[in-house]
Amino acid sequence: MVGTNRGRVVDQELNDQMQVRRDKLKRWRERGVAYPNDFRRDIEAAELHRRYDQCEAAELDDQAPRVRLGGRLMSRRIMGKASFADLQDGSGRLQLFFSRDDLGEEAYAGFKELDLGDVIGVAGQLFRTKTGELSLRVAQFELLAKALRPLPEKWHGLSDPETRFRQRYVDLIVTEAARRTFRIRSETVAALRSALTADGFIEVETPMMQPIPGGATARPFITHHHALDMTLYLRIAPELYLKRLIVGGLERVFEINRNFRNEGVSTRHNPEFTMLEWYEAYADYAMAMDRCEALIRAAALAALGSTEIQYQGLTIDLGQPFLRLSVTEAVRQHHPDLAQADLRDPQILGDKLHQLGAHCPADWGWGKRLLELFEKTVEARLMQPTFITDYPLEVSPLARRSSEDPELTDRFELFIAGRELANGFSELNDPEDQAARFRAQVAAKDAGDEEAMFFDADYIRALEYGMPPTAGVGLGVDRLVMLLADQASIREVILFPHLRPEQT
RNA sequence: GGGGGUGUAGCUCAGCCGGUAGAGCAGCGGCCUUUUAAGCCGUGGGUCAUGGGUUCGAAUCCCAUCGCUCCCA
Numbered sequence: 001m002v003g004t005n006r007g008r009v010v011d012q013e014l015n016d017q018m019q020v021r022r023d024k025l026k027r028w029r030e031r032g033v034a035y036p037n038d039f040r041r042d043i044e045a046a047e048l049h050r051r052y053d054q055c056e057a058a059e060l061d062d063q064a065p066r067v068r069l070g071g072r073l074m075s076r077r078i079m080g081k082a083s084f085a086d087l088q089d090g091s092g093r094l095q096l097f098f099s100r101d102d103l104g105e106e107a108y109a110g111f112k113e114l115d116l117g118d119v120i121g122v123a124g125q126l127f128r129t130k131t132g133e134l135s136l137r138v139a140q141f142e143l144l145a146k147a148l149r150p151l152p153e154k155w156h157g158l159s160d161p162e163t164r165f166r167q168r169y170v171d172l173i174v175t176e177a178a179r180r181t182f183r184i185r186s187e188t189v190a191a192l193r194s195a196l197t198a199d200g201f202i203e204v205e206t207p208m209m210q211p212i213p214g215g216a217t218a219r220p221f222i223t224h225h226h227a228l229d230m231t232l233y234l235r236i237a238p239e240l241y242l243k244r245l246i247v248g249g250l251e252r253v254f255e256i257n258r259n260f261r262n263e264g265v266s267t268r269h270n271p272e273f274t275m276l277e278w279y280e281a282y283a284d285y286a287m288a289m290d291r292c293e294a295l296i297r298a299a300a301l302a303a304l305g306s307t308e309i310q311y312q313g314l315t316i317d318l319g320q321p322f323l324r325l326s327v328t329e330a331v332r333q334h335h336p337d338l339a340q341a342d343l344r345d346p347q348i349l350g351d352k353l354h355q356l357g358a359h360c361p362a363d364w365g366w367g368k369r370l371l372e373l374f375e376k377t378v379e380a381r382l383m384q385p386t387f388i389t390d391y392p393l394e395v396s397p398l399a400r401r402s403s404e405d406p407e408l409t410d411r412f413e414l415f416i417a418g419r420e421l422a423n424g425f426s427e428l429n430d431p432e433d434q435a436a437r438f439r440a441q442v443a444a445k446d447a448g449d450e451e452a453m454f455f456d457a458d459y460i461r462a463l464e465y466g467m468p469p470t471a472g473v474g475l476g477v478d479r480l481v482m483l484l485a486d487q488a489s490i491r492e493v494i495l496f497p498h499l500r501p502e503q504t
Numbered sequence: 505g506g507g508g509g510u511g512u513a514g515c516u517c518a519g520c521c522g523g524u525a526g527a528g529c530a531g532c533g534g535c536c537u538u539u540u541a542a543g544c545c546g547u548g549g550g551u552c553a554u555g556g557g558u559u560c561g562a563a564u565c566c567c568a569u570c571g572c573u574c575c576c577a
Contacts, residue, residue: 015513020532082536082537085539097538133539133540152529152530153514155515157516158515159517161572
């Protein structure tokens with residue numbers, strides 16, 4: 001068996017290339033320190049390009065900038081007594097020039113013994129080659145860390161998704177697009193954080209392990225605390241804790257952190273995913289939509305420098321005001337055959353669902369049926385940013401009852417590119433109503449609905465102290481990054497997505 | 505959960521009407537002082553995912569399992 005095959009790593013036996021590299025390392029060790037820690041660089045590749053790309057060859061020779069760079073050897077063109085190579089660091093690449101005349105016989109031979117992937121430190125002078133490429137004439141170099149395993153092919157890179165995700169370190173070395181995606185992710189999160197902070201929100205961290213998992217309808221992961229001998233759940237949402245903080249007087253709070261849901265894995269779902277939730281006292285869901293819109297715009301500007309983005313071949317304009325329409329309006333647009341009143345008729349909705357081949361349990365009320373119809377037939381078509389509002393009470397156990405219609409809630413969800421990106425509402429701050437909704441959830445759970453909520457008595461107690469009118473929103477950070485980075489799969493925006501364990 | 509695709513050298517991929525495995529890159533040896541997918545000559549490397557079956561003979565056909573992947577629920 002060989003070293004790395006289909007992501008399976010067997011350390012005992014080495015293939016020929018790994019054996020050769022190990023032998024080279026052995027020789028290097030015999031000559032001195034094989035893994036030195038005293039090399040210092042004074043600049044990075046991208047900065048050199050910024051400074052000198054516009055500099056003429058003659059001018060560059062006059063200045064003759066001396067620099068020290070660290071990086072990975074990514075390609076080589078050896079022409080007898082002189083060679084070119086490409087060094088890649090965290091910022092980019094720079095071409096290196098090695099020659100026997102500059103380095104001497106022994107050092108030049110040492111260069112030729114290096115392998116692609118080796119991490120080296122180089123020092124020398126910048127110049128421009130005959131073809132005009134900014135390059136470094138290497139005066140000294142040293143091996144900083146040996147690449148004992150060969151890199152993927154220099155032209156095609158790594159294309160097997162399994163290896164890309166299992167060995168993300170290799171993916172990041174060879175896949176520029178992956179590096180870009182995670183830069184976008186970082187800039188997106190930073191933009192969300194700074195926009196909220198600038199508006200007076202404070203960032204908090206609430207429990208990841210909860211005795212009662214709440215804040216969403218989803219199946220939780222279960223774990224056990226040995227010392228306390230108690231069951232704990234990995235959180236499915238931070239919502240109920242964040243609202244306790246609103247009760248406590250932290251009137252603008254947010255949290256960016258992981259949630260865990262014990263559900264299927266797909267291009268849109270990872271068992272652990274990142275959610276931004278923010279809560280603002282003395283605000284309602286319309287104001288929350290405004291803020292949601294502004295945050296997404298700010299993230300796009302920070303990460304991409306534009307509010308007009310390309311997603312999977314589609315142009316999406318985040319600069320225009322997002323469309324707003326109610327669930328019923330949205331459904332009726334796609335089902336002109338249904339009258340307004342039909343959308344409250346469980347029988348008619350059920351017939352429609354059966355007609356579409358969708359499932360529709362008998363105990364579902366009109367609210368669940370309407371939402372199912374919306375999800376099956378409308379959601380995937382909402383390409384441009386669209387807020388869908390006024391969700392049925394039946395499917396919104398934590399949202400405030402609409403003052404105009406007691407069967408609806410002051411709630412919205414945001415859809416872009418056919419995917420749900422955010423969910424927000426005016427919070428239900430009436431403890432008696434909330435307790436009744438919890439009881440309904442518990443009844444559903446007892447009837448076998450594994451996703452239904454638990455009754456959280458402490459949360460009710462908190463509400464009984466009085467929670468100011470509040471609006472809150474949860475925004476799927478991974479999905480936002482997918483949108484901004486133009487990625488079709490959530491695995492592309494999570495550094496180490498969930499995979500089944502590899503077999504040896 | 506159901507269905508489709510896929511797994512061959514370190515990497516990217518051919519080979520799949522069954523006849524004992526190939527290319528490019530990477531590696532190794534040689535030539536080469538301005539290349540950039542460098543070039544030229546030579547050369548090593550494979551439990552063809554795993555297990556079973558059909559067959560004189562299986563990378564190729566069949567079944568099962570495992571991984572990945574896409575679609576649907």
